[in-house]
Amino acid sequence: MKKVRLLLMVALVLSVLSVTAQDKKKKDMTLMGEVIDVKCYLNGMMESMGADHKQCAIDCIKGGLPVGILDAESKNVYTVVPKTGMKGANEELVKYVTQKVKLTGTFMEKGGQKIFFYTKVEEVK
Numbered sequence: 001m002k003k004v005r006l007l008l009m010v011a012l013v014l015s016v017l018s019v020t021a022q023d024k025k026k027k028d029m030t031l032m033g034e035v036i037d038v039k040c041y042l043n044g045m046m047e048s049m050g051a052d053h054k055q056c057a058i059d060c061i062k063g064g065l066p067v068g069i070l071d072a073e074s075k076n077v078y079t080v081v082p083k084t085g086m087k088g089a090n091e092e093l094v095k096y097v098t099q100k101v102k103l104t105g106t107f108m109e110k111g112g113q114k115i116f117f118y119t120k121v122e123e124v125k
């Protein structure tokens with residue numbers, strides 16, 4: 001009886017460990033896409049992308065609303081932050097609004113939150 005209990009305990013610990021391990025994902029990658037204003041993109045205000053929405057996107061991003069990258073192929077939206085420092089990506093990325101950029105960095109996922117931590121931004125012509 002004691003043995004069964006011990007086995008059950010071991011199984012429980014192992015399953016908790018594997019859930020925790022699965023919960024956190026980390027992947028070094030490059031990310032290519034258009035710099036977007038995440039609020040308007042999700043909310044569907046105006047065209048929410050491209051030249052017609054450029055000024056709104058600049059105002060939103062300068063105002064501190066989240067800036068993201070839209071991967072044109074997968075249609076995934078990535079929230080992005082610089083890998084180091086305590087400033088957001090807004091100031092650096094606002095100058096590329098509606099343009100295509102390539103970010104180098106690490107994609108991380110934990111607790112349902114997905115964020116791309118970048119170390120380098122390049123304009124794609």
Ligand SMILES: [Cu+2]
Nearest residue numbers: 040056057060
């Ligand atoms: Cu906007």
